[in-house]
Amino acid sequence: MIMVCPATGYEALSFAIRKNSYKMAEKILKQPDALLIDDKWTDYILLIKALQRGCKQITRLLLKNGCRVNKPIKTNFFHTPLYYAVKLKDTQLVELLLSKGALINDKDFNKETPLSLALEKKCYKIVDVLLSKYLNQAIDLTSPSHDDYIAFNAACRRNNKHVVESFLKQEISNNMYLNYESKDEYNDTPLHIAVKYQNLEVIDVLLKYGANANAVNKKEQTPLHLAYYMKEKYPLEKYYKIIDIILSKLKNTNVNPIDNFRLSHFHIACTRNHLDTVKHFLLCKVDINSSTSFDSPTCSGYLPLHFAIENGQKKIIEFLLSQNANTLIKNKEGNTSLHFAFKFFYLDSNLIDLILSKDISKCTNPVNNYGLSHFHIACTTNNIVAIEKFLENEASVFTPVNFNSPICPGYTPLHFAVTFNRSTTAKILLQRNADSNMKEANGFTALHLACQQDAKKIHTILRNSINVSNTYGKINFERAYKESPIKVLDLIAKQTEQVDILDLLLQYKSNVNSQDNSGKTPLFYACDIDDQTFKNEFGNHKTQTLHSVLNQFYIKRNKIIDILLKYKANVNIYDFNSITVLHYIVDINKFFGDDKKTEVVKVLLNKGADVNARTKTGLTPLHIALKKGFIDLVEIFLKYNIDPNIVEYENLYTPLHLATMNDLLAPKSEEIISALLTKGADVDMKQIDGKTPLHIAASTRYTTNRLVTLLKVECDIDCQDKRGKTALHMACLNRNADNVQNLLNHGADINITDTFGKTAFFYFYEFQYDVLDSRVHVYNFHQIYYIFKNHIRRLRVIGFYVSWENMSYYMKLKDLHKQQVVNSDEDDFLMQLENEVQKMKSIKINSYSSLYDILFKDSNEMTLYIKNDKLKNILESSDFKSEFAQYSYLLKLQFEKGLRRSELLKPAKDSLEFILLISLPDACSERIFRYLSNRNLKDLIKSRTLTIKD
Template sequence: MNHSFVIKLICKNVTSFIPLDNFVIQREVRIKKLTMEALLKAVKNGNMKEAKEEIALMTSVYNTLIDIPVREGETVTTAYTVLQNAVLNRHITVVKLLLDGGCYSNPILSYQKLDSTPLYIATSKKFFEISEMLLSKGASVIERHYQTGLTPLHLAAEKRDYRLLLLMLKYCQNINVTDNKDRTLFEVFIKKAQDSSIDYDPVRFIEVFEKLISKGADLCWKNKSKQTVLHLSIILEDKSLFCKLISMSKLKQLITEVDIEGNTILHSLLKSTLGNSLSSNEENNVDIFFKLVEKRIPIDISNNKQETLAHLAAKNKHFKILNIILNRSNDVNAWDQTENTVLHYLLNYADTLSDSLTEVWKKLVMIILSKQGKIDIKNKEGNSPLHIAAKSKNLDILFTMIKDGVGNISVADGAGNNILHLFLLKESVDHHIIKRLLAQGLKINAANTNGNTALHLAAEKNSYKLIVILSEFKPLVTLRNSSGDTPLHTLLKARSIDMDCVEWFLSMGASVDTPNHHMETPLQLAIYGIHSHNSIDTQKYIKACLEFLKRSENVDTHKSKDGYTAFQYLFIGDTIEENVLLPVVVSMIDKGAKESLSNSSLFNMVCKKKYLKIMLLLLKNDIAVKSSERNGNVLHYLSEFDNGDFETMKLIIEICMQRGCDINLKNKFGLTPFHLACEKGCLNAAKALMVNKANIHCTTEEKVTPLHSVVTSMNIEIANLLFKYGADPNARQYDDRTPLHLAVYHKDSTLIKLLFDNFAEINHVDRYGKTALHWACSFDNIEVAMSLISFGADITIRDASGKTPYDIAIQFTTSPLHKLIANCKLALLCSKHSQINVNPDIQQDLEACKREKDNLKRKMIDRHTSVFDLCHADENKLCIYSNNLTLKEILQKSDLMKRDFPMFRALIYSKFFKGKQRRQLLEMAAASLQCMVKKNIPDLCSDKIFVTLSNKDLLNVVRANSMIISKKRKIRQDDGKSKKRCI
């Protein structure tokens, strides 16, 4: 191998190869290498003056520029390297000097794997002037880039640089050269024309296109979608380009080509927006399409989606073009992939066209009908042209299609609806149209997929006029839909009913006892309607029920899926007025609803609705009554009637007891009917139960008596009734609380006074050691506390935590309650002459209390007794003075008492009421004992006597009234127990 270098000397006009000695060659290379490096540095730094000087120096000294072959792995700065950098930095002057100096514009073989060629760089940067210089010096347009594989020619096409591309085509000899992907220039040029990111120049495009054709470019090119250049011109939406292309004789063979989707250029044309301009009012545009049709393109050919030209023209509103197609087409009933015909697409625009287009549209429809266009072909959605027309507002075309079209006018859509069903399903139905459709021969009893006939749909509309129109064509009233509903069922399920419709169905023989799949008969559905919130509708459904009952064979024949009869359904749902239901109940009983009457659950339903008259009516007709169940019996429901008639309730309770109902039966909560009546405050119910000997002393597991329940409801009338019958005012429940404790909790002063008047123990303590006054202080209720203190509540009692009412009251610093109790306490201490260590904070109040005590001592009731004496008198003495006129007169002057005795006032009132209560008790005891002497012991008063009076007290009463009683005589307590006591 010869390792010597070869120096190529290039002069301005002469090129020669000079073999030299190795030493001379190496010396020359070193010198010129340094010169080239200085030139390259000047070019890179943009120092044009220095660059020009270096080039001038090289050409003057050597009269040549050097291009040195480079071995693999070596890098040598050459004139070609400088040229590349000059082009890259757009130094036009340097490029010109280098090219004029003889620098190669193309790389020699050793440079193939180096960088881009100068022309490739200029093309990528769109440097037209430099590219022009390079091309004039013989730069290759077909040299491939070592990385991208593109030639400058392909690159110019990629950049869509039409000006440069035209320039390159002048110097290109092989127009069909390919890049590394085997793409021709024509292919790249056509593909890049579709790139919307680059501006499209139609004039330049045509110019390049014609140049390519003149250079012999292969026009049979197709892209991956098998689209030709004609398809591409449509995609570019360039009308002038398209017209020019189809006029070229060389492209005639492409007119009938189809793409990968089977589209001819006519298919593509009608799909694109370019087709819109072709279908405009300009006649020459229609002529273009006409000329294409004349070029032997099959008019009925379909693409892969089975779309013909007629489909696309109709779908995209190209009505003029569609007119051309229809006049040449032999098959107007062809359907596409979605099974739509041309008529389907045309009818979709029935309501959206302008007046001018509507006339054209009608003519097209008439052309299709005249060519035996079928009106019953269904698309994939199940709609035929008839259905689409029926859904539009253009009814003239509908009846024209029915008259002139080919096919079954009763065709059903995907939901099974024919056009008659569609009109009946609309919100507003035109009765005239329904009559016209039926006159055309549509089947009146045809059913859709839900099984609904025209009569079902008319019944759902609740339109008597519509039903009358249908009746002229003999509809069947017995047909059932998929739910088993007859038209009468459907009518009764509507929001409202027309009694004329009901009477029509009954006159046509509709059955009122036929059940649907939910086991609902028309009678049951009418009963559902009774519970409508609209009172007018309720009355209509009542009338319907009465009419149905006249025709029903047995009201108990069918039960619903939940097991209820029609009779029971009367009492399921919203509660309505009892008098409204009464006629229906009477009619049902007359029809012999034996099964319903034998079911005890019916009576329970009526009880829950609180229908007293119906209950009594059912009881008189021997309805079954369940004597007991987990929730109690019917008397428990009855006890909650808050406004029931007393006499009626009394009679119902008597009959229920005769049927085995226990008046004292406890429900799962341990409550008797009387408990519930007291708890709910139902006075008449309580009276009716007491008259029927309900136990007023019964208790729950928590020892709650009816009196406790009455206090909860705060019903004074029932409480008075209970005391009249001897209820214990001091009965204790599970936590040792008496009714008085509960009355304090409910803050009812009236009820507290009633309890006190009936000898309630005012100082009774509960499980927590609290009296009623403790609880009143806990609730910071001064009114209740004052009542309790006035009735003799002890303010010194301590609860389980060691607190007095005063200790509890002082927690409320802003309340006057603690002041009230503090004054009462001072008054009590002074009345007992107690010596205590007084808090300095209340020393002033204590002194005021002593002054008030002295005034009380001077206030005399009689010659020997002052008002102050009553403050520490025992119960017997208080009893004597309870009727003292002087004392009563003093107490009646409330303003005087409040002014003169603010601290002792509550204590004085308390003592007075205590004495009065004691006197009433003794008088009651005397009356009771008098009755006992006569051997007529009353049960009602004995409880109060035994609770309050001891044997000693009773003996005093006997002596005071000069009674003679055997010591063996016993007095029974009326508390439901057998306990007795001797006196």
């Protein structure tokens, strides 16, 4: 046991602190009088040492043992304990010191308080803890110190309205400029600070206690200026609240502070719906046309009218116009009030007309820095008086907006009239020789724009159909439609300006096949409808209202397409991405599915659209429709003269590959596959990895009839992909018992190995480990095992070859299966097989062959036996399947093999004679054909067809 005398307690604890050893300090402090609380402030010095070295646990131990936290006599060598705790950024330690009575304004050494340090270190949790002490510590504010102002400032920053109000109740100055940081050059008042930090509650309190909203900082900014400039940093809702709170306090003020960029309170009042405040400013003789500086970073050269328009304040706009605000003065970018109205209120023709009416008598046509003129904007309206006045003053119908303009680049007056469906205006311009084939920045002629059912046109039609005056903001179309659906649909139908303009342009020789910068003609755009506007108006739900309204737009679209086709629109033009209009329509896949798309496709096909047109990646419209699962379009294409064997270039997919793999076609997959096969689709064509449609159909993990549909036609059932896998490999890999059974029943060879030397049976055999580990898919496992077991036994009984590898897997799985399932029927099955074999051997087909011998004939030999009446009668007998339950499928496969071969021999002989230009005896051709497979014979037949075509 260590004995610690008073003289050594300090040294022992100092040593423990140097070693940061909590256990040592704890052991020492258990000794009597280890911690001296004397007039030399030994305890205090130890506490400082512990804090300086960051020994937080020892610090807590010292405080627990009664260390003092405040020293009345200051020193030039140490900070206070509270200061060090703040420096360590330890909120809990700060709270502990405060609970022990640490003074928040106590300071030492460099005269910096803990609160100042917390602000500097941005330890805002600690700031809040320290501020909370101002509510329960007596602070004399009769002569407030710099430290008190720092605390007041911090409370304003931290939105601590209770502390702020506590200071204000003790009559601290509400409008003193606070320089709590040396880096702060702006000399802000508490209200500036509260605004800067978006502290609504503190702003309310400060204004309630008489904060001067007109006080300016060194940048000549009032709190209102500061709030305006921080718009991008605030959430909009909070920004508007701050502006509105301050403006409400200024509605009776007689001053209009202006900052260094000449932004005034009057300008800012015009951004909000404070009409009384705006009126009061004008009563105080504020200049209605005063502008901000061109050097302003956010609003260079803005007039009050600019501010009102940019912020959508219609009441303020109308009032300013009624007070003769100048509409022709430009801002730095050359924009007048009309330019702003067009930018922010382009759908509100009433507002644009109101501003235009102020300009008509002045015979001017202001143009902004991007070439957008008042005449251009007038052409978006039906204000014929204004348009005629501009034309009288020699406004040009040819002058476009600059091509670098952010708004309507390259637009001529005719482009504007067409975009906004102003048929009367368009007619006036065309009568003045406007060129209908001039192109804007995207290469659009007026005809391109006339064909587009874009957001502007759709939104305008919807608004007009419910008889609302154009206002800034969203309309409730759904509600209006429910109140009078027939009237609304009738109003939509009566808005024929778009169709009228289209007809008008074509009468004035607009090029119906003009291509834009992407190579698209007007017909491309006529076939599409922008769905984003419908989404905005109706939400993400396909309601009956939406269907009714969309139908009206589809009717309009059909009219537009009919007009274009009447004027000989080319339906087979490729755009610059090698896409025809047929590809374009099929590829449209927007949120609101276009169920009328099939009608457009039929019209185009009947007008000669090439159903086999290919993109630069080799895709036909049929490929795209199959990829996207558009069943209706697929069915239409199949009725036309499609080439079912066109291969796309990326993956070498044919339509049959896509029809087999796409589950979206599932309801009609088999029908589509059958139709493609009827059209001549090659069932054995390979995609880039060597897989045929049969591989794909065999790869599904769930049962479909796609595989069966393919197996009904002659296909290479044992075709191998680039990795050597057959369809049977794929079925085993995907554990699909039905596919395995179907493939084996159609003669799939179980002995074929892939590039890894594995048979299909191996991939099923490998599955045993999944079954043993997790017992998943146990049913599938046993089902496929029985299929293979029975198939192998059938083959072995009749003497067919089964590879050593397959027998090895079979025997191993047999042992595993015995552990899982007890089955006593194996001997019965074997006996049934042997009985059927004996029965087949006993039935003579002719003098040389029995029914059993048929199993071993090749396809050339079977062409002779398909004419054998006895064999045909056996196969067609009603009890054939029951008599030969195990081998009937093999006998039928042999017969079908002969039939397929026989069907090819005659056309193959004709083709060979055609190519050789000689007649061949049957015996000669048969001799030759023995060396050719069915695939070779098909190619021979195809070669004659191709030669005739050439």
